[in-house]
Amino acid sequence: MNPKTSASDLSRRKFLGACCASVTATGMLSALAQLRMIGAVASAGNGALVRPTADAAPQSDFKALVCIFLAGGNDANNLIVPTDTTTYSAYALGRGALALPQPSLLGITPKTSDGRTWGLHPSLGINPDGSAGGLKGLFDQGKLAVLANVGTLAYPLTQAQYNSGAVPKPLQLFSHNDQQVEWQSSITDQGFTTGWGGRLADLTNSFNSNNRISMAISLNGQNSFQVGKNVAQYAVGTAGAVALTGSGTGTTANGLRTTAMNDLLAQSNSNLFEAAFGGLTTSAVNNSALLSSIVTGTSPFASYFTGLTSSLSQQLHMIVRLVNAQTALGLKRQIFFARTGGFDLHTAEVTLGNTTNGAHALLIRDISQSLTAFYNALASISAQNQVTAFTASDFGRTYNTNGDGSDHGWGSHHLVLGGAVNGGDIYGRMPNFAINGPDDTGRGRWIPSTSVDEYSATLAKWFGVSATDMPVVLPNLGRFAKPDLGFMGA
Numbered sequence: 147m148n149p150k151t152s153a154s155d156l157s158r159r160k161f162l163g164a165c166c167a168s169v170t171a172t173g174m175l176s177a178l179a180q181l182r183m184i185g186a187v188a189s190a191g192n193g194a195l196v197r198p199t200a201d202a203a204p205q206s207d208f209k210a211l212v213c214i215f216l217a218g219g220n221d222a223n224n225l226i227v228p229t230d231t232t233t234y235s236a237y238a239l240g241r242g243a244l245a246l247p248q249p250s251l252l253g254i255t256p257k258t259s260d261g262r263t264w265g266l267h268p269s270l271g272i273n274p275d276g277s278a279g280g281l282k283g284l285f286d287q288g289k290l291a292v293l294a295n296v297g298t299l300a301y302p303l304t305q306a307q308y309n310s311g312a313v314p315k316p317l318q319l320f321s322h323n324d325q326q327v328e329w330q331s332s333i334t335d336q337g338f339t340t341g342w343g344g345r346l347a348d349l350t351n352s353f354n355s356n357n358r359i360s361m362a363i364s365l366n367g368q369n370s371f372q373v374g375k376n377v378a379q380y381a382v383g384t385a386g387a388v389a390l391t392g393s394g395t396g397t398t399a400n401g402l403r404t405t406a407m408n409d410l411l412a413q414s415n416s417n418l419f420e421a422a423f424g425g426l427t428t429s430a431v432n433n434s435a436l437l438s439s440i441v442t443g444t445s446p447f448a449s450y451f452t453g454l455t456s457s458l459s460q461q462l463h464m465i466v467r468l469v470n471a472q473t474a475l476g477l478k479r480q481i482f483f484a485r486t487g488g489f490d491l492h493t494a495e496v497t498l499g500n501t502t503n504g505a506h507a508l509l510i511r512d513i514s515q516s517l518t519a520f521y522n523a524l525a526s527i528s529a530q531n532q533v534t535a536f537t538a539s540d541f542g543r544t545y546n547t548n549g550d551g552s553d554h555g556w557g558s559h560h561l562v563l564g565g566a567v568n569g570g571d572i573y574g575r576m577p578n579f580a581i582n583g584p585d586d587t588g589r590g591r592w593i594p595s596t597s598v599d600e601y602s603a604t605l606a607k608w609f610g611v612s613a614t615d616m617p618v619v620l621p622n623l624g625r626f627a628k629p630d631l632g633f634m635g636a
Contacts, residue, residue, distance in 0.1 A: 204472050204529045209609055210480040212465060213343060213371055214458070214517075215330075216539040218490030219322070221506055221552050222559035223545055223590070225270070226292055226572070227251050228579065230263040236579045240590060242547045243498055250502050252282045256292075257571040264572065268502050269510035273518055274454055280514035281561065284521060285570055289530075290563050291633040294574035295585075296601050297541060297557040297594030298328045300335040301625050308587055320554040320591070322490070325540045330371035332598050332620055342602050343481050344374025345619045350610055351377050356476040359433050363468060365461035366485035371538075379483070380433055382468070384460035387437035440471045450523040458486040459516040462535075466523040469533055479609070486512070489539065493551040513537075517563055531565035534634070536605060538598075545590020546581060557585075557592035560601070566608060566635050573633045599623045600631055608634040 224244065228234050229251055238245040251265025271282035284290040298316040307313040316334035318324035328334045332342040347362045354361055360380040362372040372379035381388065441464075451463045461484040472480060488509055496504035517535060524530040542558030557577065562569075574596040577585040585592050599620050606619050607630055616623055623629055 204469060204527070204532050205478065208469075208472055208478050208480075208529075208532050210469055210472075210482060210533045211343070211346075211605060211609055212462075212482045212484065212533060212535040213330075214513075214535055214537050215326075215366075215369070215371070215483070215485040216489050216509075216513075216537055217326070217485055217487040219325075219540040219543055219554055220489045220509075220537075220558060221491065221495065221543040222539075223543065223552075224506065225267055225510070225559050225561075226294075226576075227265050227267070228262050228576075229253060229265040233262045233579060240545045240579055240581055243550060244496055244501065244547045244552060246501050254282070254285055260572075260576065262576070267507070267510050269507045270514045272511050272514050274451065274515045274522075280518050281563070282514075284518065284563065288570040289521065289565060289567060290561060291567050291569045292572045293560045293562060293596065293601060293631070293633065294572055294576045295557040295592055295594055296560055296574060296596040296598060297592075298325060298334045299594055299597040299599070299626070300622070302597075302627070303593055305584055305587070305593060308593060319556065320541065322540050322554075327370045329538050329540065329598055330369060332602050333622060334598075335622075338370060340375060341369070341371040341373045342606075342619055343371040343483065344377065344379070346606055346609065346611065347372065347377040347479075347481050348374040349615055349618055350479050353479040353610065354477050358436055359475050359477070361477055361479050362481045362483075363465075364483040365464055366457075366483060369483050369485070371483050372481065382437065382464060384457070384464050386441045386464070387434040436475075440474050441467050446470070447523040447526070450519045450526070454515055454519060456486070456512045456516060458484065458512055459519060461485075462516050462520040463523070466520060469524065469529055470527055491543075491551050492548065492553060495551040498550055513561075517561075521563060525565075534562065534564035534566055534605065534608065536560065536562045536601075542592060545579070545586075545592075553589070555589075555591040556587065557594035562605075562633055568633050568635050571633070573631050596628070596631065597626050600626050600628050603629045604631045604634055 221244075223241065224246055227246055228237050229248060234248055246267065250268045252268055252271045253263070253265045256264065266282050266285070271278055271280045273279040273283075281290055285292070300314040300316050303313050303315065308315065314335055316325075316328055327338050330341045330343070331338055343362065351361055360378055362374070362377050362379045364372060364379050364381045365384065367381055369379070445463065445467055447463060447466050451459055465482050465484065468475075468482070469480065472478070486509075488505065491505055494504065495506045520535065521530060524533050537560045539558055539560070542555040543552035544555050577592040577595070580586065581590050585595070587593055599622055603616055603620050603623050606616065611619055613629070616629065
């Protein structure tokens with residue numbers, strides 16, 4: 147034993163270690179995991195516990211962003227497909243066994259045209275109950291926009307510059323872990339420190355003048371997107387708040403354990419790590435109790451998600467409930483993170499001979515049904531104009547096939563959904579669909595024509611960030627030409 151360490155200190159640390167093992171309220175754990183435990187304790191959740199009596203529809207000045215991360219790298223080459231004869235022929239030649247049959251595509255009429263015609267994956271036209279509609283229907287209604295060929299960039303880049311190395315590329319291109327972090331941080335030429343959602347939360351948390359819980363809520367555990375310097379991400383389960391394991395009240399064993407833990411957490415600590423740990427744990431416990439007092443009982447939105455059992459649908463269902471409770475939570479700004487996986491389809495992407503089925507088609511069907519249910523649930527409380535959902539992913543995938551799958555790519559197409567979206571259109575520039583063509587780095591790994599910075603800045607502007615403050619959220623934005631891509635309205 148260290149002579150400077152007392153037996154009581156050791157017992158105390160052992161007890162805190164046991165508490166750490168049992169605490170699953172990951173508003174604390176995610177902050178610890180990102181080494182934000184010192185000087186970055188959650189700015190919310192440290193006040194007196196408030197127990198509102200009822201939910202309330204969002205206030206008129208409320209806004210929320212919902213990042214939906216498609217983990218593994220979505221093959222967006224089949225998300226939106228050219229339908230004019232010339233371009234479809236090039237598509238079919240390049241995609242080989244992965245090509246969707248032309249008659250199966252759901253034709254759309256974008257508000258602006260580049261001379262080509264387009265169709266959506268047939269699975270994007272499916273409602274939650276299996277009927278026709280889905281995201282295709284929301285595109286037609288002007289509630290959904292497509293963002294073409296977006297990806298990580300350090301600077302704008304041409305094929306010649308890529309080949310010569312004259313312009314820096316993003317670090318570790320085509321690597322899952324690295325590209326997930328770069329998408330979520332929007333900084334591609336330096337090591338990770340914070341996510342752009344975390345920086346956005348740090349900047350806009352002042353909108354939340356009376357919040358008792360973090361404005362950055364994850365429905366899928368720890369992520370890089372929401373890591374900030376001041377606002378700590380707080381994780382919520384699809385069934386509600388995540389509480390301490392084995393907690394209780396009164397003179398039961400669980401009650402005595404909880405009382406002892408609270409007494410220890412209330413003590414002052416000279417050790418910075420222990421002080422930060424205690425603060426985060428207390429904040430997590432209070433947040434859990436507050437949220438449990440609000441999101442209780444049968445969901446008023448259950449009918450919109452009837453029959454949907456996927457992880458994504460459950461995450462979005464809980465997000466609607468949290469949006470509905472924003473007045474009770476004291477929040478006028480919220481940033482959510484949801485994640486669904488399975489997109490790393492090197493094999494079995496399609497069922498050969500029936501490309502409208504297979505693993506990818508089922509994933510796209512889930513996106514259509516879950517997001518459509520989400521939008522309809524928001525509309526039921528008149529919040530559809532105040533919440534914007536957007537997709538992100540590691541990268542796109544190769545245009546050509548390795549047999550019945552595809553490999554890691556680069557530029558990809560994404561979806562933005564909400565009543566404030568200038569939908570019914572394709573934003574950005576779709577690539578030239580030619581292997582070894584002007585947009586190709588090999589095998590149809592498209593060089594992005596739009597940066598993640600520009601994509602993120604357009605969303606951040608709608609969220610309330612001024613042009614003066616935008617570099618705080620997106621430090622590299624000044625390298626690119628379009629800080630506002632135009633897909634968001636008021």
